[in-house]
Amino acid sequence: MTIAERLIARLREAGLDLREGSRLVRVYPSRAMRNEGAWSWSAFGPGGRELQIGSQYPMAELLAAEKLDTMQVMSGAVGSDTEVFPAKTCQRCQGTAVAACRICRRPHCRPCFTDHHHEGYAAPTEQTW
Structure with missing residues (x-):
């Protein structure tokens, strides 16, 4: 299993709605952008639709964390995103x-x-x- 597949399984256990066929895509922000809160990865559904789930923490760091937590963050006028971070x-x-x-x-x-x-x-x- 890849790191992304293992993290999807862990996120499902944490209660996030990631259907079969969902995938995590790395975004590769610069270090400065990441320090400002830019995401390192984002989740996409089976049809390629963005699920508004992601994190500024790398996938491997989230897998190594003892516990994960989520937080709703505003993403402008369109609504909120779910950010995942190590608790x-x-x-x-x-x-x-x-x-x-x-x-x-x-x-x-x-x-x-x-x-x-x-x-x-x-x-x-x-x-x-």
């Missing part, structure tokens, strides 16, 4: 992380992230509110 665990409470610190790169959930600060980076080390 990360919050460093403090072990919940599902939604953000990573720009300084230490550790993932955090929203409540833990609001209390996460670094000395010397113009961020208070104690709550000021």
Whole structure:
């Protein structure tokens, strides 16, 4: 089985509607485009219709992830797309992380992230509110 076929099987297990004959196509964005959120691959249905499912993470990285998560993202006036990403665990409470610190790169959930600060980076080390 190819990486794309194994990822399709895993995405089906995660609950995404990928019918028999669906395929994943690599997009090959530049590194700068990928850093801005450009997708590395996109899903197409059996008839070649784009399914509005994809990810900025490479297929191999998603296969290696312990757990996958999805998020609806707006794609302009036409509706929303489903982005697939590796689910990360919050460093403090072990919940599902939604953000990573720009300084230490550790993932955090929203409540833990609001209390996460670094000395010397113009961020208070104690709550000021």
